[in-house]
Amino acid sequence: MAETAAPAKEHAEKPASPKLLEGGQLVDHRDGRDVVLKLRGVRTQFGDNIIHDNLDFDVFRGEIVGLVGGSGTGKSVLLRTIIGLNGHTKGTIEMLGVDISTLHGQAERAMQARTGVQFQDGALFSSLSVTDNIIVPVREHVGLEEQTMRDIAALKVAMVGLPPDAGDKKPSELSGGMRKRASLARALALDPDLLFLDEPTAGLDPIGAAHYDELVKDLNKSLGVTILMVTHDLDSLYAVCDRIAVLLDKRVVVGTIDELLGFDHPWVQEYFRGPRGRAAAKQQE
């Protein structure tokens, strides 16, 4: 329905863009929690092409936030900007209370030790075994005795639900789902405060994806780690995410699924009320 109407409507809507609360929220959910990730007025651009503009976004301690948006709205760009792989031209990004653009040298490394990233296809170092992959950040940031690090790696391997013998394998010997888990284990190596997942369930079968969702939820609960995940899996959104950030018109709108269902924007409506959205919602009931 929105296919043809969208551009015109978008244009008409711009001036009367919805009143958002602090951090792009529809309804305030802060509830006195720390803001572990705080974006204010962020602009990213490639050449003259502005991807995000005046973007406000808050993530609170201990929650799981899903980041969604149509193709080309810059989900991955936003994630890469937050973790510091892309620069931003305007605005501030505060992670764990520190403006990341002011970080250099030792302070930057310390921040990197407190965040973990799981890339879409794992991005494991292909010449190292899974155990050695997990040890890399530990060795780099702390440098413990070899056996201690191996014990830590074995623990992480078990925590992400890989069989114990997976530790000795090379990434190329693992299936796609196992690579994702191994990558998650590496991201967890230093018990980060903040974990970023890029399309964690993409390419997994529904059963594997459901197990992965469970895992993410368990880790969030038991380790208290805050998670921001880019995903297109509606089932994951329903199953694990406390709040959902939708990239619309170069900004994000954040809310729970119920709040977003009541949000009048053609893309959001089609996303959650389309056949797949309805199926995912039904499954949750």
Next chain:
Amino acid sequence: MADAQPTIRYTQRAGKPVIEVAGTWTVFSLRGIRRMAEKALAAAGAGKADRIVDAKKVERLDTAGALEILMLAGGPDAQIETAEKAHADLFKVVQDNMCEAPPERHPNWLAHWLEEIGRNTVHLYEQGVNLAAFFGEILVTFVEACLHPKRFRLNAVVRQMYEVWIRALVIVGVLTFLIGVVIAYQGVQQLKQFGAETFTVEAVGIGMFRELGVLLTAIIVAGRSGSAFTAQIGTMQVNQEVDAMRTIGLNPIEWLVMPRITALVISMPLLAFWGDMTGLLGGAVACTVYLDFTFVQFFERLRDTVGPWHFYVGMIKAPVFGAVIAIVGCFEGLQVRGSAESVGQLTTKSVVESIFCVIVLDAIFSIIFLLAGV
């Protein structure tokens, strides 16, 4: 990160051994913890088993810290007392997932050595069988192509020839020219000592025609075209393009391998001839500088003393080298499996192998020509 250091104390409480841990137990504070624990244990003079852990004074904890504490206490069954629920949850997670980390394998060097030799022997054998099978496949395709000449895929051959021949002219020309200069210079220096410096012309002519022109060209071609074949076909393997071709009914040997082999078999003699000529030119330039020869004198002497067979020998070898480089390059490209990493590995391997084959073949050719008396 540097808050309170982790501390360990062994005590007795109601007749039972208790470990009191306190301070920060995170991955950042664990350096040297095991040695510290051993010292504390020795000081207390106590055993390790069946301990109760008092972790009520722990300020900060993560999974690595919890793991260390549980290990101090002798395993996942230890009894842990905590003050905070978050800590209790963490201990629970670690207890559920703790397992013996397999110690790093340090196989005995002899066993390791034997294993390597065995593995490499088997690999070499498999490689030989595969290469033979591949060669057979090429022959079959070649025969079919001869029966149906359309199957030579002339477009692809021409495109490949542009890549491997035309675009290699500059580099081959420059390098053989320089080698020609170097040989002439060395020839003059050495032969002058017994007044035979005019023989420099023969040294350059025979050396270039028989060996250097074709060998240098082959090495350059192996480095730039053999590696390119492996990388191109290997990348197609990684992207499953080769599999897609098979499902559509295109024979990858016919579409990918044959045009490359044909192109290189035709291009190598052309390039080698070009290399011979630029090499001679280099020699001639050097002779005009060091010997006061004119160009005409140089080439007249060359015509009079260096017979045509020296030239034919080089030209006979060239297409064979071209075929070997192309076959090895395409073969290694098709060996690529899975990751992009193997493209890199096999490209290196392809260059090394093709240069190796070229030099071995060159030696065999020398023997044949020696027996044939040319």
